[in-house]
Amino acid sequence: MRTAPEVQEALDAGRAVVALESTIISHGLPRPDNLRIAREIEAAVRAEGAVPATVAVVDGEVRVGLDDAALEVVAGSDDVVKAGVRDLAVVVARGGHGATTVASTAHLAARTGIGVFATGGLGGVHRGAQSSYDESADLVTLARVPVTVVCAGVKSILDVPATLERLETLGVGLLGYGTDSFPGFYLSDSGEPVEHRVDSPEEVAAVMRARAALGTDGTALLVANPLPVDEQLDPALHDRVLRESLVAAEAEGASGKQATPFLLARFHRETEGQSLTVNTRIILRNAALAARIAVAHAASR
Ligand code: PSU
Ligand code: MN
Numbered sequence: 001m002r003t004a005p006e007v008q009e010a011l012d013a014g015r016a017v018v019a020l021e022s023t024i025i026s027h028g029l030p031r032p033d034n035l036r037i038a039r040e041i042e043a044a045v046r047a048e049g050a051v052p053a054t055v056a057v058v059d060g061e062v063r064v065g066l067d068d069a070a071l072e073v074v075a076g077s078d079d080v081v082k083a084g085v086r087d088l089a090v091v092v093a094r095g096g097h098g099a100t101t102v103a104s105t106a107h108l109a110a111r112t113g114i115g116v117f118a119t120g121g122l123g124g125v126h127r128g129a130q131s132s133y134d135e136s137a138d139l140v141t142l143a144r145v146p147v148t149v150v151c152a153g154v155k156s157i158l159d160v161p162a163t164l165e166r167l168e169t170l171g172v173g174l175l176g177y178g179t180d181s182f183p184g185f186y187l188s189d190s191g192e193p194v195e196h197r198v199d200s201p202e203e204v205a206a207v208m209r210a211r212a213a214l215g216t217d218g219t220a221l222l223v224a225n226p227l228p229v230d231e232q233l234d235p236a237l238h239d240r241v242l243r244e245s246l247v248a249a250e251a252e253g254a255s256g257k258q259a260t261p262f263l264l265a266r267f268h269r270e271t272e273g274q275s276l277t278v279n280t281r282i283i284l285r286n287a288a289l290a291a292r293i294a295v296a297h298a299a300s301r
Contacts, residue, residue: 003112004065007053011113014301016050016294018287019064019109019117019147025054025071026080026099027261028120029279030268035075037280039068044284045118048291053114055105057083060095064112074099082257084137103141106149106220115208115297116148118290120283121155121185122222124163126259127246134259135166142220143170148208148297150223150290152282153183153190157242157263160190173211173221175204177289183226186233186267186278194224201289201296208297225289233271233278241270 003011010017025038038054045052053065056074063070074080074097083091083098085107091098100108102119109117123136136158142149154163164182167174176182176194184190198204204223211217245266249255254262267275 001062001064001108001111004053004063004067007051007065007112010051014298016291016298017053017114017116018045018050018290018294019105019114020045020052020054020287021102021105021117021119022054022056022074022099023082023101024120024283025075027082028264029276030265031076033276035072037283038071038075040280041118041283041287044287045291048288048295050291050294052287053109053112055100055108057088057091057096057098057100059097060092062088062092062108064108064114073097082261085141086137102138102149103136106141106145106147110145110147114147116150116290116294118150118283118286120151120279120286121153122149122151123260124154124158124160125166127157127159129159129162132255134255136260139163139166139170139172142167142172142222144218145220146217148204148221148223148293150225150286150293152185152227152286153224154185155260155264156185156187156190156238157245157260160184160192164192167222171219173207173216173219175207175221175223177204177223177225179224179226181226183224185282186238186275187235188226188229188232198223201292202300204293205296205300209300223289223293225286227278227282227285231278231281233275237271237274241267241275244270
Protein backbone atom coordinates (compact mmCIF):
# COMPACT_ATOMS: atom_id res chain seq x y z
CA MET A 1 0.00 0.00 0.00
CA ARG A 2 1.26 3.47 -0.84
CA THR A 3 -0.28 6.64 0.54
CA ALA A 4 0.40 9.82 -1.41
CA PRO A 5 2.68 12.21 0.55
CA GLU A 6 0.05 14.98 0.49
CA VAL A 7 -2.53 12.62 2.00
CA GLN A 8 -0.15 11.27 4.64
CA GLU A 9 0.94 14.77 5.68
CA ALA A 10 -2.68 15.87 6.08
CA LEU A 11 -3.48 12.77 8.16
CA ASP A 12 -0.42 13.27 10.37
CA ALA A 13 -1.40 16.91 10.95
CA GLY A 14 -5.03 15.99 11.72
CA ARG A 15 -6.29 17.87 8.67
CA ALA A 16 -9.33 16.92 6.60
CA VAL A 17 -9.01 14.09 4.05
CA VAL A 18 -11.75 12.56 1.88
CA ALA A 19 -11.40 9.12 0.30
CA LEU A 20 -12.90 8.61 -3.18
CA GLU A 21 -13.70 5.34 -4.95
CA SER A 22 -12.51 4.49 -8.45
CA THR A 23 -15.03 1.92 -9.77
CA ILE A 24 -17.34 4.81 -10.52
CA ILE A 25 -14.56 6.18 -12.78
CA SER A 26 -13.64 2.91 -14.52
CA HIS A 27 -16.99 1.11 -14.67
CA GLY A 28 -19.68 3.63 -13.68
CA LEU A 29 -19.03 6.50 -16.10
CA PRO A 30 -18.33 6.38 -19.85
CA ARG A 31 -15.07 7.44 -21.46
CA PRO A 32 -13.80 10.05 -22.12
CA ASP A 33 -16.00 12.02 -19.68
CA ASN A 34 -14.88 9.83 -16.79
CA LEU A 35 -11.33 11.23 -16.59
CA ARG A 36 -12.53 14.84 -16.62
CA ILE A 37 -15.16 14.02 -13.97
CA ALA A 38 -12.59 12.22 -11.80
CA ARG A 39 -10.49 15.41 -11.80
CA GLU A 40 -13.57 17.53 -11.05
CA ILE A 41 -14.43 15.31 -8.06
CA GLU A 42 -10.96 15.88 -6.60
CA ALA A 43 -11.25 19.63 -7.27
CA ALA A 44 -14.62 19.72 -5.47
CA VAL A 45 -12.97 18.21 -2.37
CA ARG A 46 -10.11 20.71 -2.51
CA ALA A 47 -12.48 23.66 -2.97
CA GLU A 48 -13.95 22.89 0.46
CA GLY A 49 -10.54 22.70 2.14
CA ALA A 50 -9.89 18.94 2.28
CA VAL A 51 -7.34 16.69 0.58
CA PRO A 52 -8.78 14.13 -1.90
CA ALA A 53 -7.54 10.54 -1.72
CA THR A 54 -8.79 8.57 -4.71
CA VAL A 55 -8.13 4.88 -4.11
CA ALA A 56 -7.14 2.30 -6.75
CA VAL A 57 -4.70 -0.53 -7.46
CA VAL A 58 -2.11 0.43 -10.08
CA ASP A 59 0.51 -2.12 -11.23
CA GLY A 60 -0.22 -4.29 -8.22
CA GLU A 61 0.15 -1.50 -5.71
CA VAL A 62 -2.71 -0.13 -3.61
CA ARG A 63 -2.57 3.62 -3.97
CA VAL A 64 -4.35 5.99 -1.62
CA GLY A 65 -4.21 9.31 -3.41
CA LEU A 66 -3.56 9.14 -7.16
CA ASP A 67 -1.37 11.33 -9.33
CA ASP A 68 -2.60 12.24 -12.79
CA ALA A 69 -0.83 9.32 -14.49
CA ALA A 70 -2.55 6.85 -12.16
CA LEU A 71 -5.91 8.54 -12.69
CA GLU A 72 -5.41 8.14 -16.45
CA VAL A 73 -4.75 4.41 -16.05
CA VAL A 74 -7.94 3.93 -14.03
CA ALA A 75 -10.04 5.99 -16.45
CA GLY A 76 -8.58 4.80 -19.73
CA SER A 77 -7.10 1.33 -19.44
CA ASP A 78 -9.02 -1.74 -20.65
CA ASP A 79 -7.54 -4.10 -18.08
CA VAL A 80 -8.82 -2.46 -14.91
CA VAL A 81 -10.59 -5.04 -12.74
CA LYS A 82 -13.63 -4.00 -10.71
CA ALA A 83 -12.07 -4.85 -7.37
CA GLY A 84 -14.26 -5.53 -4.39
CA VAL A 85 -12.74 -6.50 -1.04
CA ARG A 86 -12.24 -10.14 -2.03
CA ASP A 87 -10.57 -9.22 -5.32
CA LEU A 88 -7.96 -6.83 -3.91
CA ALA A 89 -5.38 -9.44 -2.93
CA VAL A 90 -5.63 -11.20 -6.29
CA VAL A 91 -5.10 -7.98 -8.25
CA VAL A 92 -2.16 -7.03 -6.02
CA ALA A 93 -0.56 -10.48 -6.20
CA ARG A 94 -0.79 -10.46 -10.00
CA GLY A 95 0.54 -6.94 -10.37
CA GLY A 96 -2.61 -5.76 -12.13
CA HIS A 97 -4.82 -2.69 -12.13
CA GLY A 98 -7.95 -2.53 -10.00
CA ALA A 99 -10.69 0.01 -9.44
CA THR A 100 -12.03 -0.04 -5.91
CA THR A 101 -15.74 -0.30 -5.11
CA VAL A 102 -17.49 1.38 -2.20
CA ALA A 103 -16.67 -1.69 -0.10
CA SER A 104 -12.97 -1.97 -0.91
CA THR A 105 -12.46 1.81 -0.80
CA ALA A 106 -14.10 1.99 2.64
CA HIS A 107 -11.90 -0.87 3.82
CA LEU A 108 -8.69 0.74 2.54
CA ALA A 109 -9.68 4.22 3.77
CA ALA A 110 -10.21 2.91 7.29
CA ARG A 111 -6.90 1.07 7.14
CA THR A 112 -5.17 4.31 6.17
CA GLY A 113 -6.88 6.27 8.94
CA ILE A 114 -9.23 8.23 6.67
CA GLY A 115 -12.62 8.73 8.31
CA VAL A 116 -14.74 10.27 5.53
CA PHE A 117 -15.52 8.92 2.07
CA ALA A 118 -17.68 10.15 -0.81
CA THR A 119 -19.41 8.17 -3.55
CA GLY A 120 -22.49 8.43 -5.79
CA GLY A 121 -24.94 5.70 -4.81
CA LEU A 122 -24.17 2.67 -2.70
CA GLY A 123 -24.66 -0.90 -3.77
CA GLY A 124 -27.38 -2.86 -2.01
CA VAL A 125 -30.03 -5.53 -2.45
CA HIS A 126 -30.87 -6.06 -6.11
CA ARG A 127 -34.45 -6.43 -7.31
CA GLY A 128 -35.27 -10.12 -7.51
CA ALA A 129 -32.70 -10.92 -4.83
CA GLN A 130 -35.19 -13.44 -3.42
CA SER A 131 -34.13 -15.78 -6.21
CA SER A 132 -30.80 -14.33 -7.44
CA TYR A 133 -29.29 -13.74 -3.96
CA ASP A 134 -27.62 -10.66 -5.48
CA GLU A 135 -26.76 -8.34 -2.64
CA SER A 136 -23.80 -5.98 -2.99
CA ALA A 137 -20.78 -6.70 -0.82
CA ASP A 138 -20.96 -2.98 -0.02
CA LEU A 139 -23.51 -3.88 2.68
CA VAL A 140 -21.52 -6.43 4.67
CA THR A 141 -18.40 -4.30 4.40
CA LEU A 142 -20.19 -1.18 5.64
CA ALA A 143 -21.25 -3.30 8.61
CA ARG A 144 -17.61 -3.70 9.72
CA VAL A 145 -15.78 -0.58 8.58
CA PRO A 146 -15.63 2.60 10.70
CA VAL A 147 -16.04 5.30 8.07
CA THR A 148 -18.53 8.07 7.29
CA VAL A 149 -19.86 7.65 3.76
CA VAL A 150 -21.59 10.48 1.90
CA CYS A 151 -23.92 9.09 -0.78
CA ALA A 152 -27.17 9.90 -2.58
CA GLY A 153 -28.75 6.79 -1.09
CA VAL A 154 -28.41 3.52 -2.94
CA LYS A 155 -28.61 3.15 -6.70
CA SER A 156 -32.22 3.33 -7.85
CA ILE A 157 -31.76 0.14 -9.88
CA LEU A 158 -31.92 -1.69 -6.52
CA ASP A 159 -34.65 -2.81 -4.14
CA VAL A 160 -34.50 0.24 -1.87
CA PRO A 161 -36.83 -0.90 0.97
CA ALA A 162 -35.01 -4.25 1.22
CA THR A 163 -31.64 -2.47 1.29
CA LEU A 164 -32.81 -0.18 4.11
CA GLU A 165 -33.94 -3.22 6.12
CA ARG A 166 -30.53 -4.83 5.62
CA LEU A 167 -28.73 -1.65 6.68
CA GLU A 168 -30.80 -1.60 9.86
CA THR A 169 -30.06 -5.25 10.61
CA LEU A 170 -26.36 -4.68 10.01
CA GLY A 171 -26.26 -1.71 12.40
CA VAL A 172 -25.07 0.74 9.76
CA GLY A 173 -25.73 4.35 10.87
CA LEU A 174 -27.99 6.47 8.66
CA LEU A 175 -28.56 10.23 8.56
CA GLY A 176 -30.66 12.19 6.08
CA TYR A 177 -28.83 15.36 5.12
CA GLY A 178 -31.40 18.16 4.96
CA THR A 179 -34.12 15.58 4.41
CA ASP A 180 -36.54 13.25 6.19
CA SER A 181 -36.68 10.99 3.12
CA PHE A 182 -34.11 8.53 1.88
CA PRO A 183 -32.75 9.89 -1.43
CA GLY A 184 -33.31 7.88 -4.62
CA PHE A 185 -29.90 8.40 -6.32
CA TYR A 186 -30.98 9.72 -9.78
CA LEU A 187 -34.18 10.85 -8.04
CA SER A 188 -34.27 13.19 -5.05
CA ASP A 189 -36.60 10.99 -3.02
CA SER A 190 -36.89 7.20 -2.92
CA GLY A 191 -40.22 7.43 -1.12
CA GLU A 192 -38.79 5.76 2.00
CA PRO A 193 -38.42 7.72 5.27
CA VAL A 194 -35.19 8.39 7.18
CA GLU A 195 -35.49 8.53 10.95
CA HIS A 196 -32.64 10.92 11.73
CA ARG A 197 -32.17 14.22 9.94
CA VAL A 198 -29.15 16.55 10.16
CA ASP A 199 -28.76 19.96 8.55
CA SER A 200 -25.08 20.85 8.88
CA PRO A 201 -21.60 19.28 8.66
CA GLU A 202 -21.12 20.13 12.35
CA GLU A 203 -24.12 17.98 13.27
CA VAL A 204 -22.61 15.05 11.36
CA ALA A 205 -19.27 15.62 13.12
CA ALA A 206 -21.09 15.61 16.49
CA VAL A 207 -22.65 12.22 15.66
CA MET A 208 -19.23 10.91 14.61
CA ARG A 209 -17.74 11.99 17.93
CA ALA A 210 -20.60 10.46 19.92
CA ARG A 211 -20.28 7.18 18.03
CA ALA A 212 -16.56 7.06 18.88
CA ALA A 213 -17.25 7.85 22.54
CA LEU A 214 -19.90 5.11 22.74
CA GLY A 215 -17.95 2.52 20.78
CA THR A 216 -20.72 2.29 18.17
CA ASP A 217 -18.36 3.42 15.42
CA GLY A 218 -17.41 -0.08 14.30
CA THR A 219 -19.85 0.23 11.39
CA ALA A 220 -20.17 2.88 8.72
CA LEU A 221 -22.22 6.04 9.17
CA LEU A 222 -24.14 6.89 5.99
CA VAL A 223 -24.92 10.51 5.23
CA ALA A 224 -27.65 10.42 2.59
CA ASN A 225 -27.48 13.62 0.56
CA PRO A 226 -30.35 14.09 -1.94
CA LEU A 227 -30.18 16.03 -5.18
CA PRO A 228 -32.36 19.14 -5.25
CA VAL A 229 -35.63 18.30 -7.04
CA ASP A 230 -34.83 20.60 -9.97
CA GLU A 231 -31.59 18.67 -10.60
CA GLN A 232 -32.97 15.13 -10.52
CA LEU A 233 -33.56 12.91 -13.53
CA ASP A 234 -37.08 13.24 -14.94
CA PRO A 235 -38.99 10.61 -12.89
CA ALA A 236 -41.07 9.40 -15.86
CA LEU A 237 -37.92 8.93 -17.97
CA HIS A 238 -36.20 7.24 -15.02
CA ASP A 239 -39.01 4.75 -14.46
CA ARG A 240 -39.29 3.85 -18.15
CA VAL A 241 -35.56 3.32 -18.65
CA LEU A 242 -35.30 1.36 -15.42
CA ARG A 243 -38.14 -0.97 -16.45
CA GLU A 244 -36.59 -1.59 -19.86
CA SER A 245 -33.09 -1.98 -18.45
CA LEU A 246 -34.10 -4.61 -15.91
CA VAL A 247 -35.69 -6.63 -18.72
CA ALA A 248 -32.57 -6.19 -20.89
CA ALA A 249 -30.26 -7.27 -18.06
CA GLU A 250 -32.31 -10.43 -17.62
CA ALA A 251 -32.39 -11.14 -21.37
CA GLU A 252 -28.67 -10.55 -21.83
CA GLY A 253 -27.69 -12.42 -18.70
CA ALA A 254 -25.97 -9.43 -17.05
CA SER A 255 -25.55 -10.73 -13.52
CA GLY A 256 -22.94 -10.80 -10.76
CA LYS A 257 -20.28 -8.11 -11.02
CA GLN A 258 -21.56 -7.08 -14.46
CA ALA A 259 -25.09 -6.25 -13.30
CA THR A 260 -24.44 -2.77 -11.93
CA PRO A 261 -22.10 -1.52 -14.72
CA PHE A 262 -24.54 -2.93 -17.31
CA LEU A 263 -27.53 -1.10 -15.84
CA LEU A 264 -25.66 2.20 -15.36
CA ALA A 265 -24.23 2.12 -18.90
CA ARG A 266 -27.67 1.42 -20.31
CA PHE A 267 -29.10 4.32 -18.35
CA HIS A 268 -26.45 6.68 -19.71
CA ARG A 269 -27.22 5.51 -23.27
CA GLU A 270 -31.01 5.39 -23.07
CA THR A 271 -31.38 8.80 -21.41
CA GLU A 272 -29.03 10.28 -24.02
CA GLY A 273 -26.59 11.45 -21.41
CA GLN A 274 -29.14 12.93 -19.00
CA SER A 275 -28.38 10.29 -16.35
CA LEU A 276 -24.67 10.98 -16.82
CA THR A 277 -25.22 14.67 -16.11
CA VAL A 278 -27.27 13.79 -13.03
CA ASN A 279 -24.75 11.17 -11.86
CA THR A 280 -21.95 13.73 -12.18
CA ARG A 281 -23.87 16.30 -10.14
CA ILE A 282 -24.52 13.67 -7.46
CA ILE A 283 -20.84 12.83 -7.07
CA LEU A 284 -19.65 16.44 -7.11
CA ARG A 285 -22.21 17.43 -4.47
CA ASN A 286 -21.32 14.43 -2.32
CA ALA A 287 -17.59 15.12 -2.63
CA ALA A 288 -18.11 18.73 -1.53
CA LEU A 289 -20.29 17.73 1.42
CA ALA A 290 -17.85 15.02 2.48
CA ALA A 291 -15.08 17.62 2.48
CA ARG A 292 -17.15 19.97 4.66
CA ILE A 293 -17.85 17.10 7.08
CA ALA A 294 -14.16 16.15 7.19
CA VAL A 295 -13.24 19.78 7.88
CA ALA A 296 -15.86 20.07 10.66
CA HIS A 297 -14.70 16.79 12.18
CA ALA A 298 -11.03 17.80 12.06
CA ALA A 299 -11.88 21.14 13.70
CA SER A 300 -13.78 19.44 16.53
CA ARG A 301 -10.97 17.10 17.61
N1 PSU B 1 -22.30 4.45 -7.52
C1 PSU B 1 -22.27 5.08 -8.73
N2 PSU B 1 -21.62 4.43 -9.75
C2 PSU B 1 -20.95 3.25 -9.56
C3 PSU B 1 -20.96 2.63 -8.27
C4 PSU B 1 -21.65 3.27 -7.30
O1 PSU B 1 -22.85 6.16 -8.89
O2 PSU B 1 -20.35 2.74 -10.51
C5 PSU B 1 -20.18 1.35 -8.02
C6 PSU B 1 -19.59 1.43 -6.62
O3 PSU B 1 -18.21 1.17 -6.73
C7 PSU B 1 -20.30 0.33 -5.86
C8 PSU B 1 -20.54 -0.67 -6.95
O4 PSU B 1 -19.53 -0.18 -4.80
O5 PSU B 1 -20.97 0.17 -8.03
C9 PSU B 1 -21.55 -1.71 -6.55
O6 PSU B 1 -21.45 -2.79 -7.40
P1 PSU B 1 -22.18 -4.17 -7.02
O7 PSU B 1 -23.65 -3.86 -7.10
O8 PSU B 1 -21.73 -5.15 -8.06
O9 PSU B 1 -21.71 -4.53 -5.65
MN1 MN C 1 -23.80 -8.17 -6.92
